[in-house]
Amino acid sequence: MNDSYLKSNDLTVQQLRWFCQVYELGSFAAAARQSGYAPPTLWEQVRKLEKKYGEKLFDRKGRNIQPTHAADLLYKTFVPVLATLDSSFERARELTGPTRTVLNIVTGMRMMLEELAPILIDYQKGNPHVELRLQHGDDKTARSLIVADQADLGLTLEPGPSIDADPVVIQRAYDLKYLAVFPARHPLAKKAQISLKDLVRYPLVVGSHGTQSRMVLDQSLHREELLDRRNIAIETTNSAITVACVRAGAGVGVMAGLANSPLTHGLKTHSLAESLGHAHVVFVTKKGRQLTNTIRGLMKVINAGMDK
Structure with missing residues (x-):
C-alpha cells in the first residue's frame, strides 16, 4: 500500500467542502456562516489539510486571507471531486425512471429572445416532468452560477482564455x-x-x-x-x-x-x-458533474433545434 493512498484515505468529504467554502468566500467567518459551523472548526480542518499536504494553504492579509498556489491547485482538484459525488445522487434517482426535475439555465437575453425560447417550449411539451428556471447572465455570471451550483447549464458565447481559471467544462453548442x-x-x-x-x-x-x-x-x-x-x-x-x-x-x-x-x-x-x-455559443457545465439524462437530453434538443 503506497503512502499517497494512506494520506488520501484519511481525507473526508466534509474537509474538502469546508476548504472550498473558505477558498471561495475568502474568509473563515463567511464560510462558517454558510456552513453553520464555528470558525475555529473550519480553521482546524484546514490546518489538518495543511499538515497532510505539507503546504501552507492561506496567508493572512490583515483581516483577510489569501490563498497560496497550493490552495489554488487543491481547489481546482477538489471541486470536480465534490461535483462528481453530489451529482451521483441525481444519476441514481434516474434509474427509477422520469421524476419531477428542476433545471436552472443561465443564458444571455438575446439568446433567449431570438433562438432559445421556442426550442425550450417544445422541449417542455415533450418533458412535462421538467420545470425550467431561466436566469439572465453573461459568460462570467454563468460560470460563477455554475460553480456555485446555482445553475445546472449555461449557454453563452465562447469565452476567452480566462476560462482556464474556472472549474467548468465548455462544449460547442452552435x-x-x-x-x-x-x-x-x-x-x-x-x-x-x-x-x-x-x-x-x-x-x-x-x-x-x-x-x-x-x-x-x-x-x-x-x-x-x-x-x-x-x-x-x-x-x-x-x-x-x-x-x-x-x-x-x-x-x-x-x-x-x-x-x-x-x-x-x-x-x-x-x-x-x-x-x-x-x-460560437457553448454549453457550460460544472467540471466533474455527472450530467443527468435530463440535462443531456436538453442539450441534444438545443443542438437539433439550431441545426434546422
Missing part, C-alpha cells in the same frame, strides 16, 4: 454570425457588402470592454489598422440593449446573432462573417 445592425434608411442599407472600413465611418454600439464580441471586433480592426479610427458611441453588456440603442438612433450595432430575427424586426442586418468570422 454558431452565430457577427452582424452589423442599423435602421432601414441608414446609408449602409444600400451596400451589398459591408467592410470594416465602412463601419468605422459611423458611430458604433458595441459590447463592453472584455466581452468576446468586443475582443473580436478590436482584433479585426487592429489587423486592418483601423482601431484608431473607430468611433464608439455606446458600450453595452448584452445584444438586446445594443439593438435598443440602434433603434434609438445611437449608431450602428455590432453583435452576434440571427439575421431577420424578431429582435431586429424593422432594422437592417448585414453579415460581418467575412471580416469577423463566426461566434
